[in-house]
Amino acid sequence: MFDKNDFKVFDDMTLKGRLDLIKTNLDPKFEIFGSNLQKRLEEEYQQEFFMKIAKHQRRTKNPPPDTWLAINQDKKGYKKTPHLEFGLWPDRYFITFSLLADIRQRPNYYPILRKPQSQITQENWQVSNNHTASEMFNATTDFEKVIARYEKVKSSDLVIGFELKKDAEIVQKGNYDRLLQDKFLQLSKYLVWFNQEVAK
Structure with missing residues (x-):
């Protein structure tokens, strides 16, 4: 499905x-x-999930620097809740779990932020403080x-x-949908976990 021509x-x-493209x-x-x-998420967790594809409707002048789909567990919208994204910057695919700056009840997340730290570092995820920038850093x-x-x-x-950079060998060769899917599903446990923890 996905291939290097996506970046065009x-x-x-x-x-x-x-x-239009x-x-x-x-x-x-x-x-x-x-x-x-x-x-897949609903089958695995036996919970409800909601998907939204970015439409960039607020843009009136500059073209969007990236584009994405988002999945969360709140039908009212995803930006103010923990959510997952899959999308593209001009030079890479990205799969992320995010707590944004204006998330609802933000202070309630502070006591639990470090609980999954060892697992996140062991799984070699990358991290960032800015969802509007493509660069991420090594969690370790x-x-x-x-x-x-x-x-x-x-x-x-x-x-x-x-x-996953567009110049990566696997992207140049093609057939990497499974990798993207597996990474998304692997990251999804943090979405479910944070929602459960903050609801306690």
Whole structure:
């Protein structure tokens, strides 16, 4: 399904042109891929999940620098709740679990942020404090700094994830849908865990 040509949507530097390419070339793939992920998650956890594909409707001038689908467990919307994303920057695919800056009841997450730290570092995820930037850092060396910043700086996010660069050998060869799916499902346990913990 996914292939190196996915990144060609970013070659168009106009708002309308890029949005048209995203709608034509990526959104149908997101719909199929995301619906399958949603089904797998509901089967595995026996809970309800909701999917949304980014439409970039608020953009009036500049083309979107990235595009994505999101899955969470709150039908009212995903941005103010723990959520998972799968998408593309111009040079990479990304799969992330995020607690954004304006998440509802943010202080309630602070006491549990460090509980999964050892597992996150052992699984070699990457981390960041900014969901609007493509660069992420190694959890082994930077997770504590990312948590500390999230606790102190109200404008910061907490992002945990995986990236696959478009120049990676597996992308050049093709046939990596399974890798993307497996990484998404592996990361999903943090979505479910955080929701359960903060609900206690």
